[in-house]
Amino acid sequence: MIERRQTIQRDLVYKAVEELHNHPNAQEVYLKVKETHPRIGMATVYRNLNLLVEEEKLLKVPVSDGPDRFDATIIEHCHIQCIKCKRVVDIDYTPNMVKLMNACAKTGYTSISPNLVISGICPECQNKN
């Protein structure tokens, strides 16, 4: 096990994701942290986002469109992404974990974490068209 140190940058990256609370991507986290710590580099943001995901302090949300997004809410919940403006919001749905785990077991895979993303069109973009 590698020693893991506490750094200002790591804290700031975590807090940025938490405060932005709208599933920011790395770019948005970078800009947020830059406000209070202008010398931070993009690589540091990526490195810390990945470390935090590994430590299960953050959730990586894979979306079918655009860069990966991050979420500080670790409890199980799902996401819907607008195919036009790419915005992501939470939805109040959790899969049936028993059925899910059984289905996984059949494949021989060891399941880790489910990630449900739905494509949709948000109210704003519906009105624009």
Add this chain to the structure above:
Amino acid sequence: MIERRQTIQRDLVYKAVEELHNHPNAQEVYLKVKETHPRIGMATVYRNLNLLVEEEKLLKVPVSDGPDRFDATIIEHCHIQCIKCKRVVDIDYTPNMVKLMNACAKTGYTSISPNLVISGICPECQNKN
């Protein structure tokens, strides 16, 4: 509405995804098509994959790791990806669509297609460690 023509390349891209049936990424589709049509370009593969997704003839599977993958099976089903070898296989689980749609409705989003991806470790990679 834009006119859409039938081309050999489009057919080959679709058939490649269908025949590979293991959720290939663009690179793998490119190599498969190259076998019978060596002059095809990567850009053509990407353009046609995107067109086919738009026409709902293919499904884009957003994975949390690595390039996007494509699936010719349009009927609802979910996927599990190995975090080590990145392989993707189908799982026999479908979300409860009624609950899911209700949850979406609360957000005001118009739902299109759910896409559940689970992270796991495949049997082969479990044995390697």
Add this chain to the structure above:
DNA sequence: GTGCCTGCAAATGTTTTGCAAACCT
């Protein structure tokens, strides 16, 4: 002091775009 972490720059990898020629209808 040791060795992980940072910031910079450069590399890598994926996907898109511009353009002239080729092709479908």
Add this chain to the structure above:
DNA sequence: AGGTTTGCAAAACATTTGCAGGCAC
């Protein structure tokens, strides 16, 4: 003929990596 589509190359993005110096412990 006219407008899409192709193939190539280059551009645009997203993310990772190498390295010298800085910082946590």
